[in-house]
């Protein structure tokens with residue numbers, strides 16, 4: 001199986017980074033999916049990655065074509081609209097890969113596209129910042145992806161791996177993608193939420209013991225909930241998160257902080273919001289996350305122009 005044409009829905013900070021490499025490899029066999037004004041703007045202005053301009057093809061939802069692979073890189077609260085916008089471009093054999101943070105996007109997509117292979121996926125060690133149509137990204141970003149379990153890789157996983165290798169996109173397939181997705185979620189629950197409240201860049205967080213301690217307390221609650229859910233995050237998952245924090249560029253900012261700074265809706269419901277719900281079902285206390293949740297919700301509620 002060879003992936004010949006790829007579409008991506010979500011030309012944002014994350015999408016833009018990977019679109020650059022896929023566009024370079026595939027030319028017009030790579031396209032963004034966008035409609036209306038979003039399509040016009042993307043076509044007219046394109047994107048910049050680290051100062052280099054690129055202008056991939058843009059297809060609309062009613063293009064009358066299907067893709068071998070569709071990569072989804074919108075925010076969690078945009079997922080339903082993205083699903084409707086990609087529906088007509090999903091064929092019988094289209095593989096779908098999500099890069100959204102959180103633990104729910106893959107299952108939401110699989111429920112909508114029951115007959116397709118929807119892979120688990122995430123973007124890690126990425127410190128992309130997007131202002132207007134200009135993206136900066138300095139770290140060695142990696143896509144971690146796969147089926148739920150990958151003791152042996154399926155034909156689809158191998159095909160995506162070959163594509164990412166050809167596009168020179170760092171990638172890893174883990175045996176247990178549920179644990180991998182939860183590990184990233186733990187990182188986001190710590191780092192993203194603390195940064196959104198404090199306004200701190202990665203560099204400031206790394207050099208401020210009080211903030212680091214808060215990050216670790218929020219993440220410890222995820223470890224506890226993971227045990228109650230039989231996901232059982234362990235020392236190696238904790239260590240891999242610390243490794244990611246170390247790798248992030250000092251000037252970079254989490255996506256949640258970028259949202260708060262730009263007075264956009266945040267993904268907090270998919271971080272502590274979801275953790276609090278799961279914790280309740282399992283009678284686990286998550287007081288630090290309750291505080292973080294309320295602070296971020298209050299920030300969102302009080303955005304002023």
Ligand SMILES: NC(=O)C1=CN([C@@H]2O[C@H](COP(=O)(O)OP(=O)(O)OC[C@H]3O[C@@H](n4cnc5c(N)ncnc54)[C@H](OP(=O)(O)O)[C@@H]3O)[C@@H](O)[C@H]2O)C=CC1
Nearest residue numbers: 010011012013014073074075078081082100101123128255
């Ligand atoms: N930024 C980061 O460093 C990281 C982010 N992530 C995760 O990746 C996901 C994406 O984040 P990020 O790239 O920062 O988000 P952005 O907000 O930068 O990008 C989302 C993009 O999706 C577009 N979009 C939304 N709805 C549609 C739609 N229906 N059709 C077409 N395009 C649409 C938006 O367009 P428009 O602007 O026109 O509304 C925007 O360009 C999130 O889950 C985030 O948590 C993961 C790792 C790191």
Ligand SMILES: CC(C)(CO)C(=O)C(=O)O
Nearest residue numbers: 124125126127191254255
């Ligand atoms: C891990 C981190 C903080 C950067 O890759 C992220 O996922 C985000 O900013 O949403």
